Amino acid sequence: MTASRRTRLSPQARREQLLELGVRMLSHRTLDELSVEEIAEQAGISRGLLFHYFRNKQEFHRAVVQRAADDLIETTAPDFTLPPLPRLFRSLERYVDYVQANQHAYISLVRGAASGDQSLREIFDATRAVLTARITDNVDMFGLSDGPAVRLMARGWSAMVEEAVLAWVQDPQPEHCRLSKDELLRMLTAALPAVLQTTG
Amino acid sequence: MTASRRTRLSPQARREQLLELGVRMLSHRTLDELSVEEIAEQAGISRGLLFHYFRNKQEFHRAVVQRAADDLIETTAPDFTLPPLPRLFRSLERYVDYVQANQHAYISLVRGAASGDQSLREIFDATRAVLTARITDNVDMFGLSDGPAVRLMARGWSAMVEEAVLAWVQDPQPEHCRLSKDELLRMLTAALPAVLQTTG
Numbered sequence: 001m002t003a004s005r006r007t008r009l010s011p012q013a014r015r016e017q018l019l020e021l022g023v024r025m026l027s028h029r030t031l032d033e034l035s036v037e038e039i040a041e042q043a044g045i046s047r048g049l050l051f052h053y054f055r056n057k058q059e060f061h062r063a064v065v066q067r068a069a070d071d072l073i074e075t076t077a078p079d080f081t082l083p084p085l086p087r088l089f090r091s092l093e094r095y096v097d098y099v100q101a102n103q104h105a106y107i108s109l110v111r112g113a114a115s116g117d118q119s120l121r122e123i124f125d126a127t128r129a130v131l132t133a134r135i136t137d138n139v140d141m142f143g144l145s146d147g148p149a150v151r152l153m154a155r156g157w158s159a160m161v162e163e164a165v166l167a168w169v170q171d172p173q174p175e176h177c178r179l180s181k182d183e184l185l186r187m188l189t190a191a192l193p194a195v196l197q198t199t200g
Numbered sequence: 201m202t203a204s205r206r207t208r209l210s211p212q213a214r215r216e217q218l219l220e221l222g223v224r225m226l227s228h229r230t231l232d233e234l235s236v237e238e239i240a241e242q243a244g245i246s247r248g249l250l251f252h253y254f255r256n257k258q259e260f261h262r263a264v265v266q267r268a269a270d271d272l273i274e275t276t277a278p279d280f281t282l283p284p285l286p287r288l289f290r291s292l293e294r295y296v297d298y299v300q301a302n303q304h305a306y307i308s309l310v311r312g313a314a315s316g317d318q319s320l321r322e323i324f325d326a327t328r329a330v331l332t333a334r335i336t337d338n339v340d341m342f343g344l345s346d347g348p349a350v351r352l353m354a355r356g357w358s359a360m361v362e363e364a365v366l367a368w369v370q371d372p373q374p375e376h377c378r379l380s381k382d383e384l385l386r387m388l389t390a391a392l393p394a395v396l397q398t399t400g
Binding site for chain 1: 363
């Protein structure tokens with residue numbers, strides 16, 4: 001009997017534990033490889049009990065991707081004690097750190113956007129809406145005001161960040177041949193005001 | 201007997217015809233809705249004969265997406281008689297026109313990028329590589345030289361264009377409330393040198 005097998009958790013704590021194990025498994029496996037059996041085993045519960053918390057495998061997968069999205073939103077929360085550009089740099093830094101530590105969870109989130117799975121798509125859209133609103137709600141810091149043009153370009157910048165960060169993280173070259181993380185962050189930070197200025 | 205049923209085509213011409221019918225069907229339907237039966241009927245041939253040209257439904261789907269990608273590359277070919285920024289504006293204009301006219305074909309291409317389907321992914325990657333090389337091969341026009349930073353940001357800009365154009369095309373607002381196409385093109389054109397300058 002493992003320690004966890006002996007532990008009695010409240011339903012809420014058990015649900016949390018299963019989601020955390022799911023996100024952890026997604027750091028090194030794809031969503032398709034996320035095994036409900038292994039998660040149940042790691043939690044020291046039966047497969048049947050897992051399905052007491054999540055109706056089926058799809059629902060568990062979606063809940064894990066939602067948790068990954070929530071983690072990403074939380075970890076990149078802007079630090080309003082910093083001036084605008086250092087604040088953006090810091091959020092991007094935590095974003096890159098998150099993607100590095102949770103590659104497959106992040107890819108599942110981004111792939112969900114393009115997949116036929118409507119609920120994964122909704123998680124992605126809602127996540128990007130939160131991240132983009134952080135920009136459009138604060139464009140006055142760049143001397144601009146919110147509107148359709150600013151919204152479209154903020155959304156475009158977000159897509160650029162997703163693409164560039166994923167390309168950087170997945171770059172197969174050895175670290176000393178790659179662009180430094182600092183350089184990546186500096187460029188993406190500078191790109192936001194540059195892109196938003198095109199709306200003026 | 202329809203006219204096309206009576207027509208004898210060379211194998212090459214028949215293959216072309218089937219691909220063109222496929223791309224046309226993808227202008228208003230998703231890849232999943234692309235019906236091999238209907239395509240065969242429109243071409244006036246049997247389903248069996250279609251499978252003489254394409255081994256199975258998947259192979260036909262991939263060939264249609266590849267054709268859509270080839271069309272996109274061809275229609276956006278830079279006009280080197282124009283100066284750099286008008287040349288970029290003109291390519292982007294044809295890109296937006298293509299996406300408007302072939303929405304589902306374009307979405308299938310972009311979704312293929314994120315899908316688990318390895319061959320759709322390869323079509324997308326190869327297409328984006330061609331489009332991005334048009335930028336990186338000509339960055340001297342912005343007073344820059346090719347390198348990892350320029351490549352990463354050119355790739356990021358491509359993702360921005362994909363996102364912004366798709367968002368603009370799918371915007372449910374009536375046309376007079378939307379950003380004008382000219383404004384969209386102007387911003388995306390200006391965004392390229394702006395984004396590339398961050399590498400300096």
